[in-house]
Amino acid sequence: MATESLKTLYTTKPYPIFENLKESVSAMTALLDRIIAASVPSYHIADGRGIVFNSSDISKDDENFIKTSLGILSTEKDQQKIDLIRKVLPKLEETLNAMYDSLLAGMVVSQVPEMVERGGLSLMASKMTGHDLNTTTIIADPKTVVLNIKSGGDTASDPNSEVVIKATVYTQNPYASSSDSSSYNITSPVVRVDLRDNNGTRELSTLSMTIKRGAKVPLPSLGSFFSNDTRDGFDNLLYHRLSVPSLHSTVVTYIQLPLEMGNVVAYFRSGKAPSLDRHDFNVQGKLVRSTEGELAVSSDENTTTFKFVVPPGVLKVGAALVGFHVAECNETFAYKYLSFTDSCHVWDEYNLKWVPACKMSSASTATETVCTCDNPPGVAFASAFMVPPNTIDFKLVFSKFDPNNASVYGTLIGLLLVWVLGVVWARRQDKKTRKR
Numbered sequence: 562m563a564t565e566s567l568k569t570l571y572t573t574k575p576y577p578i579f580e581n582l583k584e585s586v587s588a589m590t591a592l593l594d595r596i597i598a599a600s601v602p603s604y605h606i607a608d609g610r611g612i613v614f615n616s617s618d619i620s621k622d623d624e625n626f627i628k629t630s631l632g633i634l635s636t637e638k639d640q641q642k643i644d645l646i647r648k649v650l651p652k653l654e655e656t657l658n659a660m661y662d663s664l665l666a667g668m669v670v671s672q673v674p675e676m677v678e679r680g681g682l683s684l685m686a687s688k689m690t691g692h693d694l695n696t697t698t699i700i701a702d703p704k705t706v707v708l709n710i711k712s713g714g715d716t717a718s719d720p721n722s723e724v725v726i727k728a729t730v731y732t733q734n735p736y737a738s739s740s741d742s743s744s745y746n747i748t749s750p751v752v753r754v755d756l757r758d759n760n761g762t763r764e765l766s767t768l769s770m771t772i773k774r775g776a777k778v779p780l781p782s783l784g785s786f787f788s789n790d791t792r793d794g795f796d797n798l799l800y801h802r803l804s805v806p807s808l809h810s811t812v813v814t815y816i817q818l819p820l821e822m823g824n825v826v827a828y829f830r831s832g833k834a835p836s837l838d839r840h841d842f843n844v845q846g847k848l849v850r851s852t853e854g855e856l857a858v859s860s861d862e863n864t865t866t867f868k869f870v871v872p873p874g875v876l877k878v879g880a881a882l883v884g885f886h887v888a889e890c891n892e893t894f895a896y897k898y899l900s901f902t903d904s905c906h907v908w909d910e911y912n913l914k915w916v917p918a919c920k921m922s923s924a925s926t927a928t929e930t931v932c933t934c935d936n937p938p939g940v941a942f943a944s945a946f947m948v949p950p951n952t953i954d955f956k957l958v959f960s961k962f963d964p965n966n967a968s969v970y971g972t973l974i975g976l977l978l979v980w981v982l983g984v985v986w987a988r989r990q991d992k993k994t995r996k997r
Contacts, residue, residue, distance in 0.1 A: 586660045601735060743916070753941040767933070783815065825867050
């Protein structure tokens with residue numbers, strides 16, 4: 562009914578009143594945002610990846626019991642929402658088309674784009690020539706998404722003919738009803754780009770998309786460590802754990818060291834701790850000139866930051882470790898570290914799943930993902946950015962016990978005991994409930 566009312570407004574003769582149209586579109590955007598938020602599954606712990614156990618006191622049976630119990634509840638709740646969004650999505654897209662028609666009513670070619678943003682939903686509508694489309698940077702959402710589009714359209718068409726651009730940015734993924742588990746990995750805002758010209762739908766030839774973090778998507782932060790707590794093995798490498806969610810994931814790590822330290826090499830290995838002789842991949846650290854651009858942190862004259870990139874397919878899916886070799890340095894020092902995985906995806910409307918049909922550009926950083934797509938099989942795009950938890954290797958920490966840090970260890974032990982007792986109590990209560 563709201564869609565019909567909106568159509569009545571923008572088809573009013575002789576000219577629609579644009580202020581009334583935009584106000585109505587803004588109100589409907591807020592309503593759709595709430596509907597999407599209520600319909601989209603969370604996918605937080607359904608696959609068990611959101612649960613990390615750091616204690617050897619928890620048996621494998623207890624770990625599996627906790628993961629299974631929480632996973633079943635989460636999966637059931639998510640499945641209900643998947644069924645709901647599958648029913649809601651066609652109506653949602655129909656309503657969005659009517660809203661775009663309202664924004665485009667009376668618009669002329671090369672006019673300033675119209676934008677509406679409410680909550681986690683943003684709309685951008687524009688009319689431009691085919692030539693301008695191929696040479697203009699499009700701001701789909703000032704806070705999160707920038708687009709560069711190449712579209713040949715009909716080879717016989719006039720480059721100065723009119724092209725309509727509709728760009729919708731969803732903070733939450735409405736394409737969650739995938740035929741496989743690919744929706745679980747989508748963590749960024751989803752961008753849908755629709756192009757139309759005089760001949761109908763216009764296909765995307767090339768798309769470059771920049772997804773920014775910081776406004777609607779949290780920025781990752783560097784964690785602080787002491788070399789005495791992470792250094793181990795004959796090669797004296799600084800060890801950290803990684804998690805590789807997919808063979809299509811690019812692994813990116815940063816390490817920030819005291820200024821006088823340089824010549825850092827990172828060694829990566831799936832499943833086991835790497836060494837100088839045994840590893841799956843090694844790479845020399847690339848000096849980061851501006852930490853403000855790469856990490857959104859102020860430059861520090863007393864530190865040096867290095868970046869390491871592992872291409873997709875090098876590491877196996879699952880747990881992995883990285884060891885940093887800092888040349889000629891055996892003393893204890895403080896440093897900072899960050900690791901994340903990322904990949905670019907397209908929603909395949911025919912097979913109903915997210916596919917890695919786009920490449921992650923080398924220009925990507927911790928603050929933004931840059932995806933490049935050639936002849937993509939769909940019009941909705943997103944990335945699978947994930948920061949694994951900075952887990953603590955307790956064997957390594959306590960093997961290097963420092964009395965000066967006794968209060969820290971005591972706090973960790975106390976918290977761990979409280980958590981273990983809570984789990985044991987909960988499981989006993991569950992067994993009593995089953996017997997009843």
